Amino acid sequence: MGLTKTAIFTERQNKLAQMMKALAHPARIAILQHLVKAQVCICGDLVEELGLAQATISQHLKELKNAGLIQGTIDGTSVCYCIDPKVWNEYKVAIDAFFVSYVNKDGCC
Template sequence: MGVTKTEAFTNTDLVLAKYAKALAHPARVAILRILLERQSCICGDIVEELPLSQSTVSQHLKELKEAGLIKGDIDGKKVCYCIDAQSWKEAQQMLQVFFSGYVSCNSSCC
């Protein structure tokens, strides 16, 4: 696979792509739904909700954290995860602007 030429894209496009990549797996979407419903969650609780191993859930949590959509606090041996409100709002706004840019054409162009 080739090297991505990130300097050829705007910062807005790079950030939007980061959020989209984080959302591009059904397990991550499910984790986000759990966190949205509970307002916060301990990793072990997330594992109980999904048909995935602890290590797989941890990897998905890592991806979501690296994208900035969630944050986690260490509490003894457990990590409590929750939605990162600032990044969540930014992602929501960026996706809304991106999708609202579509204007339906009245011709049969495709």
């Protein structure tokens, strides 16, 4: 049916999956990497940097904003985007905790 059964899973599982989803596209990875590098929040240069249409970039930016990972501040006619340090860290911690939870006891099947 194409509809994820969120009710079945724990809130943690749903949240973690949603975090991953926000990062599950190369364009969004590229946007974030660009923001990491540029620090000084750049905006629609992304349209030139990546080879995607302005509408497409805007859509990805919206998703990243919904995910909380970036903030946008209006600066004249343009919009200045930057990473939200707090949310970025939340992601980092949550995802790291997931990966750390597994310790290889080497006894597989």
